[in-house]
Amino acid sequence: MKLPWKKHSIFLLIFLVIAVFAEASLPREYQRILDSMTLEEKVGQMLLLGVPGTYITNSARSAILELNAGGLVLFAGNLTTVDQARDFTSRLQAEAMKTKWQIPLLITADEEGGLVSRMPAGMVTMPGNMALGATRSELLVQKAYYHTGRQLRALGINMNLAPVLDVNNNPQNPVIGLRSFGSDPVLVGNMGVAALEGLKKANVGSIVKHFPGHGDTATDSHLALPIVRKGKDQLAKMELYPFKQALDYGAMAVMTAHIEFPALIGGKNLPATLSQEILTGILRANWGYDGVICTDDLTMSAIANYFGFQDAVVLAVKAGVDQVLIVGDINRQKEAKQAIIDAVNRGEISEARITKSVERIFLLKSELNLNPGKIPELLDPKKEANDAQKVALDVALNSVTMIKNDGELLKPKQKVLLAVVDGKLMGASGRDGTTIGYLLQRELVNRGFGVEVIDISSRPSLSQQQQVLSRAASVDSVVVLSRNASNEQAQVIQKLLHKPLITVALQNPYDILKYPDVKVHLLTYGYTEASLKALVSILTGENKAIGQLPVKLSENYIFGYKE
Template sequence: MQQSEKEPPAFSERSQVIESPVPTFSRVDELLEDMTLAEKVGQLLVVGMEGKTYGDELDRLIRQHHVGGIILLGKNVSYPAGILKLLNESKKANADYEIPLFISVDEEGGRVSRLPSSMKKLPAAEYFGRTGDEALAYETGAYLAELLHAFGYNMNYAPVLDVHSNPKNPVIGDRSLSSDSHAVADLGMAMMKGMTDNGVISVVKHFPGHGDTHVDSHLSLPVIEKTLDELYKTELIPFQRAIDEQADVIMVAHIMFPELDNRYPSSLSQKIITGLLRDEMQFGGVVITDDMTMGAIVNDYTVPEAAVQSFLAGSDLLLIAGDYENQVGTINALMTAVQAGKISEDRIDESVKRILKLKERYKLKDAPIEEIELDLIERKFNELLG
């Protein structure tokens, strides 16, 4: 980072409960002013890794490229102490840098859980939908925050706000809270607030709605032939509610909506990300893509070209779970696009500022966790679900 005569703004230590949603903007502005273009571009990526241990490729992404965050997937999960060691080493690599990492994970419960096999897992979202209990949903969010803090995570890709409107859906199904849009909104907001009130960033997903697909976007590109009016009557209800209730981050899905954009899938579409989500629905928070290495994207694009298009469309964070060549290739493609005038540095600053504000708001810090209190976590689980 370039040296400045000003005292560098420090990200203060995280408190358990967020006292105020308003970040100190001057600190973010000063920090942004001192960043190089390469540092700014690095902040736009959340990266995955291979294997269950900290390695050279992840080390280079953190130390040299200053990526914005990391994600752990099922392939990275080992035993509790192994996960803790991997996350602690990632934080240690970033400890001398002023901007802390997003340490992120998909911990929904049910079949989407990144916990070791020895630990008790939450039931799938549909369980909470059947109870209809908003207080239970809130307490579940609070439990998730405590669970994830125990490992050192600070961001969770949950809750799912997709409405389960297609029983043939192969990828959502019991991950949805309900087939009723308003129930999804009510329970989803309770769960989201349970997490955010306890210091974990909640990423609601998968905008504009993955509930009515019959194709798994991990494999190929789903197509939904709905008009915008039809989406507003079902799929968009929970997302509009999330925006109205100050959601921090929204994940955009890889789905083709020909009635909205007949050229690009939602994750690459300026009409959907900027036109619909930002301008029409008035979302001012951070937009993150679903994993750019999924079949819905790589069957038709290279990861770097898709990432550049997604950023042009209005995304802030580009989630690239693997591999290292795609991650570095995306960084290089973004740098080249700025140097060629395809992306303005003002546009880069716009996204980086949103990212820095979010990190400051949650007072993130790359502090290692000495030990996981597994007995305490199990006791909290039993108190929650009996």
């Protein structure tokens, strides 16, 4: 008599054996440490903390030695020069070697490129995600993030809190914008995976953010609690799509969004960061993700103004979070750790649940070669910056987009007026005070142009507008460089239409909607040094603008448009 169930049972057994062995396991040393740790030590590893200053302060020492923090997050204010940054991160790791288990720190930073950069002077900030989206080149994205990662390792930073996978499908979004690869979820997903590949190749940690998506909001979660009122199907096709692509690829970590998605949680008023339905339900159960889940900063207003801080910390862990990010002062950080310990002691959270989170964090550290008792070696910053500079310019040259070309570019040796809403360059090159106007003037003068620069405010007064018109009377061509164009900036441009005029949107790609009658219009998606140098080469005819719109501006300027 045949027993067909035996055949199926054998296949099931083989599948289970393969699954067990395929699942990542902790290196022996990390497993030994995890088996011996106290609850307090394990909870410490779940903390990703901001620290003040540019050297080891009492707060930083307390975060490492007293709280046993598993990781730190550094900002531009922590990193002033290359030498200081390297010394600071090395000393932070040296403090970690004084702890019982000598576990290296995850030292993290938001190095998204463009608008969000922590690079000190002497390093290179890549053009941001929207510029990368305009290139349509996954290879360039991979190269950009690879060289970003190499530079971070030269500074002692082993994890990049990037890439942003939010789809920028709301022109009114005040916080994402240029940080997104674009308005198409497939483009964002493909570019996001390429960014992950680049960081992985550089042996730097990555985190995809802000899950389930911060692109379609008109509210900044740093200031209030946004709500996305879309149905499940809409969210699956748009917001969730890039994250699913990234997690299928093997993303190391996910950062949550402080945003309500009622359709995903049965209409409840709870942000994704605190939602078990979203984090444990969608990420863990539905998608099978078993990497690290980290919150966005829990001191942001979207959490702090609506939920008690300690309650929010506990809710986040109960929802499925492994790591809580807290940028606030040391006392608030101590409160967070104690809140988790108290919740375990009350039986609200099991210690097994805490152990699982620490196991995920240890797996991440081991994947980055952060081994107990060893301080990571730093790469050569000069070499990495030199290599990155070449790639940054290549990205910029492939990203600048021309969407109107009914006039003329600059002619050799012309007298040119640059009317610019001025400011420091984005990222590393702006740390020493270098401004947009100064760099553009220098590049054009070096090419034989006579150049005047006039700074205008974001909302130029009538007297400022008149000054621009007076200066424009004595030059051959005018270039107006707008930033998030206001009605007043548009008025300046409207009054100059009688002159040979070129307009450039330095930031918001939607600026042309404020001044549609111009004849020549370019977009740079940011004002890093590389983007401005690429812009000059296009204004002077040395290179052609080949970027494509990564967002839809209007019915005339659709996704993918270029002249």
